[in-house]
Amino acid sequence: MNNKKVPEGTISRIFIYLREITELVKLNIHTISSAELGERTNLSDAQVRKDLGYFGQFGVSGAGYNTQELKTALEKILGKDRAWNVAVVGAGHLGSALLTYPGFKERGLDIVAAFDSDSRKVGKQMKEITVQPLEELPRVIQQKKVSIGIIAVPAKEAQGVTDMLVKLGVGCILNFAPTSLNVPDNVKVKDVDLSRELETLSYFLVNKKAQYA
């Protein structure tokens, strides 16, 4: 184990490895080489070894990696051996999709509250969550010990909501609003801008000759 800074890309790929390894364990495959794991994840063998190397030595020379051991180790590293409480702010289409998305719980991410400033959306029930008015946010965030906030409100409301969350000690924010949020250094923001992802693709269509012009 070294303690050099881990590239963000590595962290994201470790989740990919874990997903694949979990699959392998289910299939009763006990051992895998970096080359095979790379094959399955569309990454190079060197990349796999280098990424894992940031966190320790998990392999056996000449043999590869024990899938069960690697799974356990990666889950520990990634904090997946425990659950995190998540709150969604904004209960429009996207917020609703997130609330009903089954993938989160499976991965240790419990959505425990949802908020909206629009009174027509307050009271809407999705799964076991009821949308609450924005005024309730401070109380509920603290009471439910929320550590991750998801921003799914329009761009112009995003900074205000962010400020509330930050003040309440929420350390990580997933931002779906198409705007750049200002936060202190100790808060981590991850931007997911769906339109921008698509727009970026359209750039490739313009520049690499498209099939349909």
Added chain:
Amino acid sequence: MNNKKVPEGTISRIFIYLREITELVKLNIHTISSAELGERTNLSDAQVRKDLGYFGQFGVSGAGYNTQELKTALEKILGKDRAWNVAVVGAGHLGSALLTYPGFKERGLDIVAAFDSDSRKVGKQMKEITVQPLEELPRVIQQKKVSIGIIAVPAKEAQGVTDMLVKLGVGCILNFAPTSLNVPDNVKVKDVDLSRELETLSYFLVNKKAQYA
């Protein structure tokens, strides 16, 4: 204008600049410096200039950039002076959210079709789009000249759908399924894995001391 390869991050940031510039034009602000634009987008002045420099010389020494001119130039570069046809495969919660998301049309991305293999979802009407059975996909993709596909199906169906789209000449795919897609080199895939984004955040909570442990 040089013709060196443009980093992917630059392309993504150009959209951020364009968004900000569009705002400035609306506010009747005619000129902006790289420093101010950087301030507004949480990026450095050097980054702004370098990014723009990949596409040409838009500024005036000593003065900055003319917002209207820059807006027009960036829209041209990014292919935003025309519209692209998009198809969504998978009409679950996420697919439905995408279908009703107003942000796409505004940005020249027309969702023109939606498909699902589940007969219970076929026929569902969202906005002006009716969900069609997967069997219709080949015919409709060609007829409507779709150039961007969005994959919002479960992981195990994703590769099959991708293969269909690729065979039909769709050049860009936005993939929401939590799996690695195999595509030929001339097809561009962008992965957006919502769970992984959240999971990545949980890693930061584990590693930077969290507020709520």
Added chain:
DNA sequence: GTATGTGAACTATTTCACAGCT
């Protein structure tokens, strides 16, 4: 023989810093 772990080489990207234009 086979596959890991890791420095070293390479490549990509960002930041610096300043010459040159207005």
Added chain:
DNA sequence: AGCTGTGAAATAGTTCACATAC
């Protein structure tokens, strides 16, 4: 004087290649 545009320097990230371990 102020700010762009851009080589050069610095930093980050990926790939190579091989000594080492089993």
